[in-house]
Amino acid sequence: MRILYHLPLSPQSRQVRLVLAEKRLPYEPKTEKVWENRPEYLALNPAGDVPLLVEENGLSIPNAWVICEYLEEAYPDTPLMGRTLAERVEVRRLMAWFEGKFGHEVSRNLLGEKVDKRLAGRGNPDGTALRAGYANMRFHLDYIGWLAETRAWLAGNMLSMADFAAAAHLSCLDYIGDIDWSKAPAAKDWYARMKSRPSFRSLLNDRVNGFNPPAHYADLDF
Amino acid sequence: MRILYHLPLSPQSRQVRLVLAEKRLPYEPKTEKVWENRPEYLALNPAGDVPLLVEENGLSIPNAWVICEYLEEAYPDTPLMGRTLAERVEVRRLMAWFEGKFGHEVSRNLLGEKVDKRLAGRGNPDGTALRAGYANMRFHLDYIGWLAETRAWLAGNMLSMADFAAAAHLSCLDYIGDIDWSKAPAAKDWYARMKSRPSFRSLLNDRVNGFNPPAHYADLDF
Numbered sequence: 319m320r321i322l323y324h325l326p327l328s329p330q331s332r333q334v335r336l337v338l339a340e341k342r343l344p345y346e347p348k349t350e351k352v353w354e355n356r357p358e359y360l361a362l363n364p365a366g367d368v369p370l371l372v373e374e375n376g377l378s379i380p381n382a383w384v385i386c387e388y389l390e391e392a393y394p395d396t397p398l399m400g401r402t403l404a405e406r407v408e409v410r411r412l413m414a415w416f417e418g419k420f421g422h423e424v425s426r427n428l429l430g431e432k433v434d435k436r437l438a439g440r441g442n443p444d445g446t447a448l449r450a451g452y453a454n455m456r457f458h459l460d461y462i463g464w465l466a467e468t469r470a471w472l473a474g475n476m477l478s479m480a481d482f483a484a485a486a487h488l489s490c491l492d493y494i495g496d497i498d499w500s501k502a503p504a505a506k507d508w509y510a511r512m513k514s515r516p517s518f519r520s521l522l523n524d525r526v527n528g529f530n531p532p533a534h535y536a537d538l539d540f
Numbered sequence: 541m542r543i544l545y546h547l548p549l550s551p552q553s554r555q556v557r558l559v560l561a562e563k564r565l566p567y568e569p570k571t572e573k574v575w576e577n578r579p580e581y582l583a584l585n586p587a588g589d590v591p592l593l594v595e596e597n598g599l600s601i602p603n604a605w606v607i608c609e610y611l612e613e614a615y616p617d618t619p620l621m622g623r624t625l626a627e628r629v630e631v632r633r634l635m636a637w638f639e640g641k642f643g644h645e646v647s648r649n650l651l652g653e654k655v656d657k658r659l660a661g662r663g664n665p666d667g668t669a670l671r672a673g674y675a676n677m678r679f680h681l682d683y684i685g686w687l688a689e690t691r692a693w694l695a696g697n698m699l700s701m702a703d704f705a706a707a708a709h710l711s712c713l714d715y716i717g718d719i720d721w722s723k724a725p726a727a728k729d730w731y732a733r734m735k736s737r738p739s740f741r742s743l744l745n746d747r748v749n750g751f752n753p754p755a756h757y758a759d760l761d762f
Contacts, residue, residue, distance in 0.1 A: 379633075380633055381636040407606060413606075
Protein backbone atom coordinates (compact mmCIF):
# COMPACT_ATOMS: atom_id res chain seq x y z
CA MET A 319 0.00 0.00 0.00
CA ARG A 320 1.11 3.53 -0.81
CA ILE A 321 2.11 5.42 2.37
CA LEU A 322 1.80 9.15 3.04
CA TYR A 323 3.82 10.51 5.94
CA HIS A 324 2.03 13.67 7.00
CA LEU A 325 0.86 15.97 9.79
CA PRO A 326 -2.85 16.79 10.11
CA LEU A 327 -2.32 20.56 10.32
CA SER A 328 0.39 20.84 7.67
CA PRO A 329 -1.02 22.68 4.60
CA GLN A 330 1.50 20.92 2.35
CA SER A 331 0.35 17.51 3.65
CA ARG A 332 -3.31 18.43 3.17
CA GLN A 333 -2.64 19.57 -0.39
CA VAL A 334 -1.30 16.11 -1.23
CA ARG A 335 -4.14 14.34 0.60
CA LEU A 336 -6.66 16.30 -1.48
CA VAL A 337 -4.89 15.52 -4.75
CA LEU A 338 -4.55 11.82 -3.88
CA ALA A 339 -8.28 11.67 -3.07
CA GLU A 340 -9.28 13.56 -6.25
CA LYS A 341 -7.21 11.10 -8.30
CA ARG A 342 -8.78 8.21 -6.33
CA LEU A 343 -5.40 6.88 -5.25
CA PRO A 344 -5.68 4.95 -1.98
CA TYR A 345 -2.96 5.44 0.63
CA GLU A 346 -2.16 4.69 4.23
CA PRO A 347 -1.62 7.92 6.22
CA LYS A 348 1.11 7.88 8.86
CA THR A 349 1.58 10.81 11.22
CA GLU A 350 5.26 11.81 11.31
CA LYS A 351 6.30 13.98 14.25
CA VAL A 352 9.01 15.75 12.29
CA TRP A 353 10.35 17.60 15.37
CA GLU A 354 11.51 14.23 16.75
CA ASN A 355 13.98 13.86 13.84
CA ARG A 356 13.60 10.07 13.65
CA PRO A 357 16.74 8.65 11.98
CA GLU A 358 14.64 6.14 10.00
CA TYR A 359 12.58 9.00 8.60
CA LEU A 360 15.60 11.17 7.78
CA ALA A 361 17.00 8.22 5.83
CA LEU A 362 13.82 8.21 3.71
CA ASN A 363 13.63 12.01 3.48
CA PRO A 364 16.85 13.94 4.21
CA ALA A 365 14.88 17.22 4.26
CA GLY A 366 13.07 15.85 7.31
CA ASP A 367 9.74 17.53 6.54
CA VAL A 368 6.27 16.34 5.57
CA PRO A 369 4.66 15.26 3.34
CA LEU A 370 6.56 12.27 2.01
CA LEU A 371 4.86 9.79 -0.31
CA VAL A 372 6.26 6.28 -0.59
CA GLU A 373 4.93 4.27 -3.51
CA GLU A 374 4.45 0.51 -3.36
CA ASN A 375 7.47 0.05 -5.63
CA GLY A 376 9.59 1.81 -3.00
CA LEU A 377 9.91 5.19 -4.74
CA SER A 378 10.12 7.94 -2.08
CA ILE A 379 8.76 11.34 -3.11
CA PRO A 380 9.22 14.29 -0.75
CA ASN A 381 7.84 17.86 -0.95
CA ALA A 382 4.25 18.79 -1.84
CA TRP A 383 5.21 20.37 -5.16
CA VAL A 384 7.38 17.42 -6.22
CA ILE A 385 4.62 15.00 -5.20
CA CYS A 386 1.95 16.94 -7.13
CA GLU A 387 4.09 17.04 -10.30
CA TYR A 388 4.78 13.32 -9.88
CA LEU A 389 1.11 12.41 -9.36
CA GLU A 390 0.13 14.41 -12.44
CA GLU A 391 2.69 12.56 -14.57
CA ALA A 392 2.15 9.10 -13.09
CA TYR A 393 -1.66 9.28 -12.87
CA PRO A 394 -2.87 11.63 -15.60
CA ASP A 395 -6.47 10.31 -15.73
CA THR A 396 -7.82 13.13 -13.55
CA PRO A 397 -5.81 16.08 -14.90
CA LEU A 398 -5.33 18.85 -12.34
CA MET A 399 -2.55 20.95 -13.91
CA GLY A 400 -4.27 22.47 -16.96
CA ARG A 401 -3.81 21.49 -20.59
CA THR A 402 -2.31 24.37 -22.58
CA LEU A 403 1.06 25.92 -21.74
CA ALA A 404 -0.67 29.12 -20.59
CA GLU A 405 -3.10 27.21 -18.34
CA ARG A 406 -0.24 25.25 -16.81
CA VAL A 407 1.70 28.45 -16.14
CA GLU A 408 -1.30 29.91 -14.32
CA VAL A 409 -1.89 26.77 -12.23
CA ARG A 410 1.77 26.64 -11.22
CA ARG A 411 1.96 30.40 -10.66
CA LEU A 412 -0.81 30.08 -8.09
CA MET A 413 0.73 26.96 -6.55
CA ALA A 414 3.91 29.01 -6.08
CA TRP A 415 1.84 31.94 -4.80
CA PHE A 416 0.12 29.90 -2.09
CA GLU A 417 3.20 27.95 -1.12
CA GLY A 418 5.53 30.97 -1.27
CA LYS A 419 3.71 34.21 -0.55
CA PHE A 420 0.65 32.93 1.32
CA GLY A 421 2.78 30.37 3.13
CA HIS A 422 5.34 32.91 4.29
CA GLU A 423 3.06 35.84 4.94
CA VAL A 424 0.11 34.06 6.53
CA SER A 425 0.51 30.35 7.37
CA ARG A 426 4.02 30.57 8.81
CA ASN A 427 2.95 33.47 11.02
CA LEU A 428 -0.25 31.85 12.30
CA LEU A 429 0.11 28.05 12.02
CA GLY A 430 3.87 28.24 12.59
CA GLU A 431 3.44 30.26 15.77
CA LYS A 432 0.30 28.62 17.18
CA VAL A 433 0.60 25.00 16.08
CA ASP A 434 4.16 24.08 15.09
CA LYS A 435 5.74 25.83 18.09
CA ARG A 436 3.43 24.15 20.58
CA LEU A 437 3.76 20.69 19.03
CA ALA A 438 7.55 20.97 19.02
CA GLY A 439 7.68 22.54 22.50
CA ARG A 440 9.38 25.68 21.19
CA GLY A 441 7.61 28.24 23.35
CA ASN A 442 4.77 30.71 22.93
CA PRO A 443 3.47 32.47 19.81
CA ASP A 444 5.18 35.73 18.93
CA GLY A 445 2.67 38.61 18.97
CA THR A 446 4.34 40.50 16.14
CA ALA A 447 4.17 37.46 13.88
CA LEU A 448 0.49 36.89 14.71
CA ARG A 449 -0.42 40.50 13.95
CA ALA A 450 1.45 40.32 10.62
CA GLY A 451 -0.30 37.05 9.78
CA TYR A 452 -3.79 38.46 10.40
CA ALA A 453 -3.05 41.67 8.47
CA ASN A 454 -1.62 39.73 5.50
CA MET A 455 -4.54 37.30 5.50
CA ARG A 456 -7.05 40.06 4.74
CA PHE A 457 -5.18 40.94 1.54
CA HIS A 458 -4.86 37.30 0.55
CA LEU A 459 -8.56 36.53 1.15
CA ASP A 460 -9.44 39.48 -1.07
CA TYR A 461 -7.17 38.11 -3.79
CA ILE A 462 -8.73 34.63 -3.52
CA GLY A 463 -12.18 36.23 -3.65
CA TRP A 464 -11.25 38.25 -6.73
CA LEU A 465 -9.92 35.15 -8.50
CA ALA A 466 -13.03 33.16 -7.54
CA GLU A 467 -15.38 35.89 -8.74
CA THR A 468 -13.72 36.39 -12.12
CA ARG A 469 -13.10 32.71 -12.96
CA ALA A 470 -14.87 29.37 -12.56
CA TRP A 471 -11.98 28.11 -10.40
CA LEU A 472 -8.93 29.91 -9.04
CA ALA A 473 -6.64 29.24 -12.03
CA GLY A 474 -9.30 29.43 -14.75
CA ASN A 475 -12.01 27.22 -16.21
CA MET A 476 -10.85 23.98 -14.64
CA LEU A 477 -10.53 22.78 -11.08
CA SER A 478 -6.78 22.48 -10.53
CA MET A 479 -3.88 22.00 -8.15
CA ALA A 480 -4.15 25.76 -7.47
CA ASP A 481 -7.54 25.27 -5.79
CA PHE A 482 -6.18 22.43 -3.65
CA ALA A 483 -3.09 24.41 -2.66
CA ALA A 484 -5.22 27.35 -1.53
CA ALA A 485 -7.86 25.19 0.16
CA ALA A 486 -5.19 23.23 2.04
CA HIS A 487 -3.80 26.41 3.63
CA LEU A 488 -7.23 27.85 4.39
CA SER A 489 -8.51 24.60 5.90
CA CYS A 490 -5.65 24.55 8.43
CA LEU A 491 -6.25 28.19 9.34
CA ASP A 492 -9.97 27.50 9.64
CA TYR A 493 -9.24 24.57 11.96
CA ILE A 494 -7.52 26.92 14.43
CA GLY A 495 -10.40 29.40 14.10
CA ASP A 496 -8.30 32.11 12.45
CA ILE A 497 -10.52 32.94 9.47
CA ASP A 498 -13.28 35.53 9.74
CA TRP A 499 -15.41 34.37 6.82
CA SER A 500 -17.92 37.21 7.29
CA LYS A 501 -15.32 39.59 5.84
CA ALA A 502 -14.56 37.47 2.79
CA PRO A 503 -17.85 36.44 1.13
CA ALA A 504 -16.41 35.62 -2.31
CA ALA A 505 -13.60 33.51 -0.88
CA LYS A 506 -16.16 31.84 1.38
CA ASP A 507 -18.38 30.85 -1.57
CA TRP A 508 -15.42 29.26 -3.32
CA TYR A 509 -14.27 27.52 -0.12
CA ALA A 510 -17.78 26.15 0.45
CA ARG A 511 -17.60 24.52 -2.99
CA MET A 512 -14.20 23.02 -2.16
CA LYS A 513 -15.35 21.85 1.27
CA SER A 514 -18.30 19.92 -0.15
CA ARG A 515 -16.09 17.78 -2.41
CA PRO A 516 -15.71 14.16 -1.27
CA SER A 517 -11.93 14.61 -1.27
CA PHE A 518 -12.32 17.09 1.60
CA ARG A 519 -14.04 14.69 3.99
CA SER A 520 -10.95 13.24 5.60
CA LEU A 521 -9.66 16.76 6.33
CA LEU A 522 -12.91 17.72 8.03
CA ASN A 523 -12.67 14.62 10.22
CA ASP A 524 -9.15 15.49 11.44
CA ARG A 525 -8.80 16.09 15.16
CA VAL A 526 -5.49 17.02 16.78
CA ASN A 527 -4.89 16.62 20.53
CA GLY A 528 -4.89 19.99 22.24
CA PHE A 529 -6.39 21.84 19.27
CA ASN A 530 -10.17 21.99 19.06
CA PRO A 531 -11.65 23.33 15.82
CA PRO A 532 -14.55 25.81 15.95
CA ALA A 533 -18.06 24.44 15.44
CA HIS A 534 -18.24 25.63 11.82
CA TYR A 535 -15.03 23.81 10.80
CA ALA A 536 -16.69 20.63 9.58
CA ASP A 537 -20.03 22.27 8.73
CA LEU A 538 -20.64 22.38 4.96
CA ASP A 539 -23.20 25.15 5.46
CA PHE A 540 -20.99 27.47 7.55
CA MET B 541 12.29 39.31 -28.23
CA ARG B 542 11.79 37.23 -25.07
CA ILE B 543 12.48 39.35 -21.94
CA LEU B 544 13.88 38.18 -18.60
CA TYR B 545 13.39 40.52 -15.66
CA HIS B 546 16.14 39.60 -13.22
CA LEU B 547 18.73 40.67 -10.66
CA PRO B 548 22.38 39.73 -11.20
CA LEU B 549 22.86 38.34 -7.68
CA SER B 550 19.50 36.53 -7.40
CA PRO B 551 20.09 32.74 -7.42
CA GLN B 552 16.58 32.18 -8.83
CA SER B 553 17.32 34.56 -11.72
CA ARG B 554 20.65 32.90 -12.42
CA GLN B 555 19.02 29.47 -12.46
CA VAL B 556 16.70 30.63 -15.25
CA ARG B 557 19.55 32.36 -17.16
CA LEU B 558 21.51 29.09 -17.12
CA VAL B 559 18.54 27.04 -18.29
CA LEU B 560 17.70 29.53 -21.08
CA ALA B 561 21.33 29.44 -22.26
CA GLU B 562 21.50 25.62 -22.13
CA LYS B 563 18.34 25.45 -24.22
CA ARG B 564 19.81 28.09 -26.58
CA LEU B 565 16.85 30.41 -26.13
CA PRO B 566 17.83 34.04 -26.73
CA TYR B 567 16.45 36.69 -24.39
CA GLU B 568 16.86 40.31 -23.45
CA PRO B 569 17.83 40.69 -19.78
CA LYS B 570 16.31 43.60 -17.87
CA THR B 571 17.41 44.41 -14.34
CA GLU B 572 14.36 44.88 -12.10
CA LYS B 573 14.98 46.67 -8.81
CA VAL B 574 12.23 44.82 -6.99
CA TRP B 575 12.57 46.93 -3.84
CA GLU B 576 11.24 49.92 -5.82
CA ASN B 577 7.86 48.13 -6.28
CA ARG B 578 7.26 49.61 -9.75
CA PRO B 579 3.50 49.53 -10.43
CA GLU B 580 4.10 48.48 -14.06
CA TYR B 581 6.10 45.52 -12.85
CA LEU B 582 3.58 44.52 -10.18
CA ALA B 583 0.93 44.49 -12.90
CA LEU B 584 3.04 41.93 -14.81
CA ASN B 585 4.00 39.98 -11.70
CA PRO B 586 1.80 40.46 -8.60
CA ALA B 587 4.34 38.57 -6.48
CA GLY B 588 6.79 41.41 -7.23
CA ASP B 589 9.88 39.22 -7.26
CA VAL B 590 12.40 38.12 -9.89
CA PRO B 591 12.78 36.32 -12.19
CA LEU B 592 9.90 36.97 -14.56
CA LEU B 593 10.03 35.69 -18.12
CA VAL B 594 7.85 37.38 -20.75
CA GLU B 595 7.53 35.47 -24.01
CA GLU B 596 7.17 37.19 -27.38
CA ASN B 597 3.50 36.15 -27.48
CA GLY B 598 2.95 38.09 -24.25
CA LEU B 599 2.79 35.14 -21.85
CA SER B 600 4.20 36.23 -18.45
CA ILE B 601 5.83 33.49 -16.40
CA PRO B 602 6.98 34.29 -12.83
CA ASN B 603 8.95 32.19 -10.34
CA ALA B 604 12.08 30.17 -11.16
CA TRP B 605 10.37 26.82 -10.62
CA VAL B 606 7.35 27.75 -12.77
CA ILE B 607 9.67 29.08 -15.50
CA CYS B 608 11.82 25.93 -15.47
CA GLU B 609 8.77 23.65 -15.73
CA TYR B 610 7.43 25.84 -18.54
CA LEU B 611 10.72 25.86 -20.47
CA GLU B 612 10.96 22.08 -20.20
CA GLU B 613 7.44 21.68 -21.62
CA ALA B 614 7.67 24.39 -24.27
CA TYR B 615 11.24 23.63 -25.43
CA PRO B 616 11.88 19.94 -24.81
CA ASP B 617 14.77 19.57 -27.29
CA THR B 618 17.43 19.86 -24.58
CA PRO B 619 15.82 17.83 -21.80
CA LEU B 620 16.96 18.88 -18.31
CA MET B 621 14.36 17.22 -16.07
CA GLY B 622 15.17 13.51 -16.46
CA ARG B 623 13.20 10.93 -18.45
CA THR B 624 11.78 8.28 -16.12
CA LEU B 625 9.41 9.07 -13.27
CA ALA B 626 12.11 8.21 -10.72
CA GLU B 627 14.68 10.43 -12.45
CA ARG B 628 12.22 13.33 -12.55
CA VAL B 629 11.43 12.88 -8.85
CA GLU B 630 15.14 13.09 -8.03
CA VAL B 631 15.70 16.20 -10.21
CA ARG B 632 12.74 17.97 -8.64
CA ARG B 633 13.64 16.78 -5.13
CA LEU B 634 17.00 18.50 -5.49
CA MET B 635 15.45 21.61 -7.07
CA ALA B 636 13.22 21.81 -3.99
CA TRP B 637 16.24 21.11 -1.76
CA PHE B 638 18.30 23.97 -3.18
CA GLU B 639 15.41 26.40 -3.38
CA GLY B 640 13.96 25.44 -0.02
CA LYS B 641 16.60 24.18 2.39
CA PHE B 642 19.74 25.66 0.85
CA GLY B 643 17.91 28.87 0.04
CA HIS B 644 16.58 29.30 3.58
CA GLU B 645 19.55 28.00 5.52
CA VAL B 646 22.39 29.50 3.48
CA SER B 647 21.49 32.00 0.72
CA ARG B 648 18.90 33.95 2.70
CA ASN B 649 21.33 34.28 5.61
CA LEU B 650 24.30 35.39 3.50
CA LEU B 651 23.01 36.95 0.26
CA GLY B 652 19.88 38.23 1.99
CA GLU B 653 21.88 39.95 4.71
CA LYS B 654 24.85 41.18 2.67
CA VAL B 655 23.35 41.94 -0.74
CA ASP B 656 19.55 42.34 -0.59
CA LYS B 657 19.62 44.48 2.55
CA ARG B 658 22.24 46.86 1.15
CA LEU B 659 20.57 47.17 -2.26
CA ALA B 660 17.20 47.92 -0.64
CA GLY B 661 18.72 50.24 1.99
CA ARG B 662 17.44 48.06 4.83
CA GLY B 663 20.42 48.36 7.17
CA ASN B 664 23.38 46.19 8.13
CA PRO B 665 23.82 42.42 8.06
CA ASP B 666 22.70 40.59 11.17
CA GLY B 667 25.64 38.74 12.75
CA THR B 668 23.55 35.82 13.98
CA ALA B 669 22.16 35.22 10.49
CA LEU B 670 25.66 35.34 8.96
CA ARG B 671 27.03 32.83 11.47
CA ALA B 672 24.10 30.49 10.81
CA GLY B 673 24.64 30.86 7.05
CA TYR B 674 28.32 29.92 7.23
CA ALA B 675 27.68 27.00 9.58
CA ASN B 676 24.88 25.64 7.38
CA MET B 677 26.96 26.07 4.21
CA ARG B 678 29.57 23.56 5.42
CA PHE B 679 26.92 20.85 5.73
CA HIS B 680 25.43 21.73 2.33
CA LEU B 681 28.81 21.75 0.54
CA ASP B 682 29.49 18.29 1.98
CA TYR B 683 26.13 17.09 0.65
CA ILE B 684 26.85 18.54 -2.81
CA GLY B 685 30.28 16.92 -2.73
CA TRP B 686 28.78 13.57 -1.74
CA LEU B 687 26.24 13.75 -4.57
CA ALA B 688 28.95 14.76 -7.06
CA GLU B 689 31.27 11.95 -6.00
CA THR B 690 28.65 9.20 -6.17
CA ARG B 691 26.93 10.28 -9.41
CA ALA B 692 27.91 11.74 -12.79
CA TRP B 693 25.80 14.82 -12.06
CA LEU B 694 23.94 15.88 -8.93
CA ALA B 695 20.65 14.14 -9.73
CA GLY B 696 22.09 11.10 -11.50
CA ASN B 697 23.51 10.22 -14.89
CA MET B 698 22.29 13.29 -16.72
CA LEU B 699 23.01 16.99 -16.38
CA SER B 700 19.76 18.47 -15.07
CA MET B 701 17.88 21.41 -13.58
CA ALA B 702 19.24 20.23 -10.20
CA ASP B 703 22.81 21.11 -11.25
CA PHE B 704 21.71 24.56 -12.44
CA ALA B 705 19.72 25.22 -9.27
CA ALA B 706 22.73 24.37 -7.11
CA ALA B 707 25.24 26.19 -9.32
CA ALA B 708 23.06 29.31 -9.37
CA HIS B 709 23.10 29.57 -5.57
CA LEU B 710 26.82 28.78 -5.30
CA SER B 711 27.77 31.26 -8.03
CA CYS B 712 26.10 34.12 -6.13
CA LEU B 713 27.79 33.11 -2.88
CA ASP B 714 31.12 32.83 -4.71
CA TYR B 715 30.63 36.31 -6.15
CA ILE B 716 30.52 37.77 -2.63
CA GLY B 717 33.55 35.70 -1.65
CA ASP B 718 31.69 33.54 0.86
CA ILE B 719 32.79 30.08 -0.29
CA ASP B 720 35.97 28.49 1.04
CA TRP B 721 36.57 26.01 -1.77
CA SER B 722 39.66 24.55 -0.06
CA LYS B 723 37.35 22.82 2.42
CA ALA B 724 35.04 21.34 -0.23
CA PRO B 725 37.20 19.61 -2.88
CA ALA B 726 34.46 17.36 -4.30
CA ALA B 727 31.94 20.21 -4.60
CA LYS B 728 34.71 22.31 -6.15
CA ASP B 729 35.42 19.72 -8.86
CA TRP B 730 31.73 19.60 -9.78
CA TYR B 731 31.46 23.41 -9.72
CA ALA B 732 34.53 23.71 -11.98
CA ARG B 733 32.72 21.53 -14.53
CA MET B 734 29.62 23.72 -14.32
CA LYS B 735 31.64 26.92 -14.51
CA SER B 736 33.34 25.91 -17.75
CA ARG B 737 30.05 25.44 -19.60
CA PRO B 738 29.28 28.14 -22.19
CA SER B 739 25.95 28.82 -20.42
CA PHE B 740 27.92 30.07 -17.40
CA ARG B 741 29.81 32.83 -19.23
CA SER B 742 27.26 35.58 -18.79
CA LEU B 743 27.17 34.90 -15.02
CA LEU B 744 30.94 35.18 -14.78
CA ASN B 745 30.81 38.53 -16.59
CA ASP B 746 28.28 40.00 -14.13
CA ARG B 747 29.44 43.00 -12.16
CA VAL B 748 27.25 44.76 -9.57
CA ASN B 749 28.00 48.29 -8.38
CA GLY B 750 29.38 48.24 -4.87
CA PHE B 751 30.09 44.51 -4.86
CA ASN B 752 33.46 43.36 -6.19
CA PRO B 753 33.93 39.64 -6.71
CA PRO B 754 37.17 37.95 -5.58
CA ALA B 755 39.84 37.31 -8.24
CA HIS B 756 38.94 33.62 -8.55
CA TYR B 757 35.26 34.32 -9.30
CA ALA B 758 35.57 34.31 -13.09
CA ASP B 759 38.66 32.06 -13.18
CA LEU B 760 37.86 28.65 -14.67
CA ASP B 761 41.00 27.22 -13.02
CA PHE B 762 40.32 28.48 -9.49
